[in-house]
Amino acid sequence: MILHLPPHIEQRLRLLKDKGGASVVIRLYQHKDYPALAEMYRCFEPKEWSQGLPPRLDHKREEWLRYVVERAINLLAIMEEKVVGHAALFEIEHARSYEYLIFVHQDYQDRGIGTALSQAMRDLAQEMEWRKIWLTVGAINLKAIHVYEKVGFCIVGPRDIECVMTLTLKEDNEGQ
Numbered sequence: 001m002i003l004h005l006p007p008h009i010e011q012r013l014r015l016l017k018d019k020g021g022a023s024v025v026i027r028l029y030q031h032k033d034y035p036a037l038a039e040m041y042r043c044f045e046p047k048e049w050s051q052g053l054p055p056r057l058d059h060k061r062e063e064w065l066r067y068v069v070e071r072a073i074n075l076l077a078i079m080e081e082k083v084v085g086h087a088a089l090f091e092i093e094h095a096r097s098y099e100y101l102i103f104v105h106q107d108y109q110d111r112g113i114g115t116a117l118s119q120a121m122r123d124l125a126q127e128m129e130w131r132k133i134w135l136t137v138g139a140i141n142l143k144a145i146h147v148y149e150k151v152g153f154c155i156v157g158p159r160d161i162e163c164v165m166t167l168t169l170k171e172d173n174e175g176q
Helices: 031-043 058-071 113-127 140-152
Strands: 013-017 021-028 073-079 082-093 098-105 132-138 154-156 162-168
Touching: 013 113, 021 113, 031 058, 031 082, 073 113, 082 113, 098 113, 098 162, 113 132, 113 140, 140 162
Parallel strands: 098 132
Antiparallel strands: 013 021, 021 073, 073 082, 082 098, 132 162, 154 162
């Protein structure tokens, strides 16, 4: 199932500067972006870092990436005419819960790109009046946890090998 966004959201993009002052564009994925996105993941290291993603084997990575771009809302971070970051939201429970994933190419980490992508995705979800975003992150991935907390995610449940983090966007008042 593919979610369709209103035209005013589909055409939105953010222009900003990273921590070093370089220009970054954050915008929705378009089909023409596939080769550049695939190239980012081809060069991404370490492979299989987070829950086995991105897949190490070329054909598995291709299969996974096709699934992501066909089934999720996708945002890209573009610098120097290259895709350097990718975030996606998958609808899990209709209009209630969305799973979040994000990857920033290793050469572009620690520059504020993950935070900017996460803020843009949060803002998009709020505008769409979605209720909750959640993700799973390795408990040792303290940099990622810090980024998610800056954007408003909170850890729920125990911190084990992985933690679940949620971002409540709209209280669920049904049944009251």
